[in-house]
Amino acid sequence: MTAAGTLPSEKDIWRWLEDVPDPEIPVVSVVDLGIVRDVAVDKGGAVVTVTPTYSGCPATAVIAMEIETALRKKGLDPVRLETRLSPAWTTDWISDEGRSKLKEYGIAPPVQGTSCAGAMKQANATVACPRCGSENTEEISRFGSTPCKASWRCRDCLEPFDHFKSF
Amino acid sequence: MTADDGFDETLFELALRMGDNALILGQRVSAWCGHAPVLEEDIAMANVGLDLIGQTKLWLGLAGEIEGKGRSADDLAFLRADRAFRNCLLVEQPNVDYAHTLMRQYLFDAWHLPMLTALKQSAEPRVAEIAEKSAKEAAYHLERSSDLVIRLGDGSVESHERMQAALNALWPFTGEFVAPDDVDKAAASRGLGPDLSAIAERYNETTAAVLRDATLSAPADAPVRKGGKEGLHSEHLGYLLSEMQWLQRSHPGAQW
Numbered sequence: 461m462t463a464a465g466t467l468p469s470e471k472d473i474w475r476w477l478e479d480v481p482d483p484e485i486p487v488v489s490v491v492d493l494g495i496v497r498d499v500a501v502d503k504g505g506a507v508v509t510v511t512p513t514y515s516g517c518p519a520t521a522v523i524a525m526e527i528e529t530a531l532r533k534k535g536l537d538p539v540r541l542e543t544r545l546s547p548a549w550t551t552d553w554i555s556d557e558g559r560s561k562l563k564e565y566g567i568a569p570p571v572q573g574t575s576c577a578g579a580m581k582q583a584n585a586t587v588a589c590p591r592c593g594s595e596n597t598e599e600i601s602r603f604g605s606t607p608c609k610a611s612w613r614c615r616d617c618l619e620p621f622d623h624f625k626s627f
Numbered sequence: 628m629t630a631d632d633g634f635d636e637t638l639f640e641l642a643l644r645m646g647d648n649a650l651i652l653g654q655r656v657s658a659w660c661g662h663a664p665v666l667e668e669d670i671a672m673a674n675v676g677l678d679l680i681g682q683t684k685l686w687l688g689l690a691g692e693i694e695g696k697g698r699s700a701d702d703l704a705f706l707r708a709d710r711a712f713r714n715c716l717l718v719e720q721p722n723v724d725y726a727h728t729l730m731r732q733y734l735f736d737a738w739h740l741p742m743l744t745a746l747k748q749s750a751e752p753r754v755a756e757i758a759e760k761s762a763k764e765a766a767y768h769l770e771r772s773s774d775l776v777i778r779l780g781d782g783s784v785e786s787h788e789r790m791q792a793a794l795n796a797l798w799p800f801t802g803e804f805v806a807p808d809d810v811d812k813a814a815a816s817r818g819l820g821p822d823l824s825a826i827a828e829r830y831n832e833t834t835a836a837v838l839r840d841a842t843l844s845a846p847a848d849a850p851v852r853k854g855g856k857e858g859l860h861s862e863h864l865g866y867l868l869s870e871m872q873w874l875q876r877s878h879p880g881a882q883w
């Protein structure tokens with residue numbers, strides 16, 4: 461319940477969720493990542509539907525807890541979280557704002573529209589170095605420090621960097 | 628078959644098999660964490676293991692739901708004896724060396740992806756949605772393992788020899804994935820799971836192409852080693868379970 465005694469709207473909840481950071485890449489919010497699929501107001505509380513990024517991502521439980529905590533702080537009670545597996549999350553759902561925040565943070569964002577297997581190769585897509593912008597880059601490893609990242613290297617400035625892999 | 632009490636044994640078995648394959652292989656590859664030959668491979672193995680354990684939670688969670696006796700995914704993973712596990716024999720085979728580990732991964736991934744892709748069409752929506760989620764991860768795993776099998780098979784003299792030895796040892800276990808038994812047939816007849824002969828065809832095509840590029844040859848007329856789907860396992864599973872289940876067996880209900 462807000463101070464004026466009026467019920468928050470779904471729009472309010474979406475706005476509040478934009479301040480809930482991803483625990484592993486705190487510059488992007490859970491909304492930027494596209495993992496919040498639905499928000500509903502229910503009897504003074506809220507129901508938030510979330511989809512996991514990777515099925516084994518250890519951040520999933522933390523994200524659920526952070527969403528609940530953030531909404532409770534706004535006076536919503538009860539806060540219920542639901543998991544939706546289908547349609548499966550894709551990096552194509554990461555917002556434009558999320559992509560530019562990732563890049564500023566030093567993580568090369570996923571290439572839009574290449575989320576299915578083999579699509580990067582087929583599209584001959586390149587990943588630009590987040591430091592110098594060069595497209596003369598190469599993959600070092602298909603995996604990285606978290607399930608959502610791969611390790612890349614820039615052939616021009618020679619720096620290694622994380623790439624939020626298209627998925 | 629659905630019994631009078633509403634217990635759908637076919638669906639339960641299907642979910643257990645998918646979950647146990649992911650769990651046992653996930654446990655096997657996790658053992659490389661901190662021990663892989665290079666850092667990138669160490670990270671890759673840990674991540675593949677993580678994906679598989681994540682999928683296990685979904686499948687075994689569903690199995691517990693279908694059974695309706697209140698068993699959670701954790702209960703099913705940590706409190707069943709070896710005869711109650713339904714994984715194929717391939718995934719419980721030991722790591723041996725990196726060649727065996729990669730070859731086992733490839734031979735699994737090459738089945739896992741077409742199987743999950745087919746399960747996306749399952750008549751049971753809860754199966755279809757887990758398959759949809761897992762298939763994306765399996766596709767990523769298969770891209771990586773195919774690439775490495777080709778690079779190491781068609782690599783140095785030693786890497787080629789090791790990969791060929793791994794293939795000779797592991798190939799006999801691949802038939803079990805695509806040899807239908809009564810559960811598979813019952814699942815297919817109800818549209819819960821695919822007709823395994825279609826998966827077999829896909830499997831033979833993709834493995835033939837990758838092994839050819841890797842300059843490796845699958846042993847001809849190898850016997851099909853099976854039994855895991857019915858709970859008849861090789862000795863290796865017991866050792867794996869005694870390590871994996873030790874904590875819950877010694878300290879029942881322990882949490883952190």
Ligand SMILES: [Zn+2]
Nearest residue numbers: 589592614617
């Ligand atoms: Zn650069």
